[in-house]
Amino acid sequence: MKRLILAALTASALTSPVLAQRTAPPMPAIVDPQVTQLRDAALKVDTAWDIIEGLTTEVGQRLAGTEAEARARTWAVAKLTTLGFKNVRVEPYRMPVWERGAETAEIIAPFPQKLTLAALGNSGATPATGLTGEVVVFANMAAFQAAPDNAIKGRIVYIGNAMPRTQDGSGYGAYGTARFVGPALASQRGAAAIIIRSIGTDHHRFPHTGTTDFPAGVKPIPAAALSVPDAEQLERIAARGAPIRMKLVLTPRQVGMRESGNVIAEVPGSDPSAGIVLVGGHLDSWDLGTGAIDDASGIAITAAAAKRIMDAGQPRRTIRVVWFGAEEVGGMGGAAYARAHAGERHATASESDFGADRVWRFEVNLPPAAKPVADRLQTALAPLGITRGSGLGGDGTDIGPTLKLGTAAIDLNQSGWDYFDTHHTPDDVIDRIDPAALRQNVAAWTAMLAVVANAPEAIDAVKPR
Amino acid sequence: MKRLILAALTASALTSPVLAQRTAPPMPAIVDPQVTQLRDAALKVDTAWDIIEGLTTEVGQRLAGTEAEARARTWAVAKLTTLGFKNVRVEPYRMPVWERGAETAEIIAPFPQKLTLAALGNSGATPATGLTGEVVVFANMAAFQAAPDNAIKGRIVYIGNAMPRTQDGSGYGAYGTARFVGPALASQRGAAAIIIRSIGTDHHRFPHTGTTDFPAGVKPIPAAALSVPDAEQLERIAARGAPIRMKLVLTPRQVGMRESGNVIAEVPGSDPSAGIVLVGGHLDSWDLGTGAIDDASGIAITAAAAKRIMDAGQPRRTIRVVWFGAEEVGGMGGAAYARAHAGERHATASESDFGADRVWRFEVNLPPAAKPVADRLQTALAPLGITRGSGLGGDGTDIGPTLKLGTAAIDLNQSGWDYFDTHHTPDDVIDRIDPAALRQNVAAWTAMLAVVANAPEAIDAVKPR
DSSP states (O other), rough: OHHHHHHHHHHHHOOOOHHHHSSOOOOOOOOHHHHHHHHHTTTOOOOHHHHHHHHHTHHHHHHHHSSHHHHHHHHHHHHHHHTTTTEEEEEEEEEEEEOOOOOOEEESSSSOOOEOOOEEETTTOTTTOOEEEEEESSSHHHHHHHSOOGGGGTSSEOOOOOOOOSSHHHHHHHHHHHHHHHHHHHHTTTTTEEEEEEEOOOOOOOOOBBBBOOOOOOOOEEEEOOOOOHHHHHHHHHHHHHHHEEEEEEOOOOEEEEEEEEEEEEOOOSSSSGEEEEEEEOOOOOOOSIIIIIHHHHHHHHHHHHHHHTOOOOSOOOEEEESSTTTTTHHHHHHHHHHHTTTTTTEEEEEOOOOOEEEEEEEOOOOOOGGGHHHHHHEEEEEEETHHHHEOOOTTTHHHHHTTTTEEEEEEEEEOHHHHHHHTTEEEEGGGOOHHHHHHHHHHHHHHHHHHEEEEESOOOOOOO | OOOHHHHHHHHHHOOOOOHHHOSOOOOOOOOOOOHHHHHHHTTTOOHHHHHHHHHHHOOOOOTTTSHHHHHHHHHHHHHHHHTTTTEEEEEEEEEEEEOOOOOOEEESSSOOOOOOOEBBBTOOOOOOEEEEEEEEEOOOOOOHSSSSSTTTTTSEEOOOOOOOOOOHHHHHHTTHHHHHHHHHHHTTTTTTEEEEOSSOOOOOOOOOOOOOOTTTTOOOOOOOEHHHHHHHHHHHHHOOOSSSSEEEEEEEEEEEEEEEEEEEEEEESOOGOOOEEEEEEEEEOSSOOOIIIIHHHHHHHHHHHHHHHHHOOOOOOOOEEEEETTTTTTTHHHHHHHHHHHSOOEEEEEEOSSSSEEEEEEEEOOOOGHHHHHHOOOOHHGTTOOOEEEEEOOOOTTTHHHTTOOOOEEEEEEOOOHHHHTTSSSTTTTOOOOOOHHHHHHHHHHHHHHHTTSSSSSOOOOOOO
16 A cells, blocks of 8 residues: 555655655745744643633623623623733614514424524514414525515515534534525515524534624515524425424514624834734623633633743734724624724734634635744644645635725634534533643644734735735 | 463463353354344344434433323334334323423522533422522532531522443442432431432533432422533532622423323244244333433344344244333333233333443343353354353343343443433434444344244243342
């Protein structure tokens, strides 16, 4: 076997245009030993764990715009102050708030039984006594779209999906359409309500909630996600052929405009003209779990890394840690931040909002003059098992509006292999977090900050991806 | 390494009293080739899967004594008749029925948040508007027992545990006492209510329900199980030191005497004097999941195996398949069966009620004259990865009362390694079952029935273990 592989390699080397252009593999960029030292030291501390444990225990769920999110801001200010950050403050804004009510689903015929589901954010409500109707089952969005309106009108629409597990999380965008736009489309076609198979990769009886959008003029109908086993149960029942009657009770409500806010903390740099290095995640969470992976992890990882840099001495660039509010329900915090800080010079922006599994890849969107920064990042991150991706960086709901203004981006991508097992479910609790993987995240962000905040190169504006 | 092992074996052989008595290892008993053939053919059919899929889809949960369990009996009679069994019938009995109501738990102070829990069977009720009280936290039963009564009186008692994962399931008996007797003891000591850490080995937000017992004269107090993550959350909060106030709403009720029943089917044998080979599991389930592993699996495995024997020709002994009612809530079905059939001669009894993971061990309680039967079982089961245990067989709630009358026993033990991850939770659905492991079970039970139902030896009464 070894001989065959060698033969294949030789053949490939002779014919590969990539290898043919190179006489020798590229040599790694040289990195300041302090970066290496900071990175490795970060693998030994549990600041991030302490933040996650504290927030998820002492606050728990913190749905955007509620008094729970307000308590989370109070907690955050105290925590960031205790950690030693400067300029700790809340920047408030107002936003519309939706709150969950009762939620039950019951098959009345042909096989009476209860199903587990959760309303989607912005779902309309059934009467308090419930809504009873016939279920029309579609395997996926394509089948729903292909069906005639008269198959949908007045019915409870079900839309399935076959979301695959992927490391880069690309399944979410591709298979999430049933949640993102399914309810509005079903409403426009006259459906009484819509239930979807959760946008998730697990097989546990946890529904995955998440926001849906009813554009102006489209009536919000009751909209909910069944857990994956319940969705497959409904599909099995439908396969028997008899009409399915279901009683739905969903009583969420829009409670009007409320206050939310971003919590900001800084490590002031020695060279204000060099631009701000913006890092963060979101403080709010969905209301079913305690938001450990989404996104106590992200705020904890970024703050823990910034603290490592702060404790090692003043960096060249100011590091700004932002714990954004109201990400889950529409990115209001990120939008408010960009509005308030559009006049400031940001060098880079980076967001951690994909759980707490290991960082496996980094991607950047840097101006040409800052190419050596990416090369040094590659050297600094490689020992943590992190590869350099070939795509253009610049991902994140919260930093999105700031990136659109031309800010350079550095993405540290976490593995999404297991992320959608837990995402937006009641099971998003600290039990899902592996402390060793969490430390690897902090080490990666520490190395990134050590390289970027102290880079002598100018990091000017870029064209957003 | 190989040399070291050989040396160790030699030393052991010289000193081991067991090996010293034997001049050669025992030769395997010879088994009829038809047994081998039936066993291997059973690995290729999905009768058991079809039964589980049908029952859990077309009936779903089937709490003992409810109309759902009645529907399950109707379904069972139709299914067993379709499969070709003879003498298919229901043997009814009456029993007290408890039904779940609303169930919520909310920490009011110091850190307001909801916890996930489920009432235990026979739990008392709080007022419909709830019960608010201070929580007193005990790490385990020993700490609860060591505490003075004044620490308990008027409070909501919490009892934790550290149940370990074991293959033989022995953790359940050892760590389950907080559920089995904790509520009655807490009531006797004046507690307002009791919440326990679920008797389970998982870390998901599913509470594990199960029956508790309030003996006559002991007032049933509200009693519920928190999911393991919620229990650990409560313990983390308690570790902060501030008093914990909780609001509990639990509104289950005793609804009085109702009808339940055992469903019975037979493969008539050619020699009625040889005694009945009794196999089965329980038809009822807890009300949170669809009872796939507990115990649609058991009824499916035993019936599928009996059908393999039936289809191969008439066995010597009658095989009686019993799908017992009301196991979960107190073993009423098994008791009713023993009362009704005490006058009949049973050769052996075997129960499958430990999920659908692979059978890893068998143990017997057979009379001395039937020792060759166990030896042949050992030969027949070994190719399925099943070892012969050194303990005395005779386990099972449903067959227990029949075993007490002196019936010989053959236990096929499933691995319990993962069983208590799912046991009595909403997650007990067909998604938890591995079809390949399920087929191994059916093959094991087919081999067992092929050996035992056709054994020429007499299988007389034994002393119960």
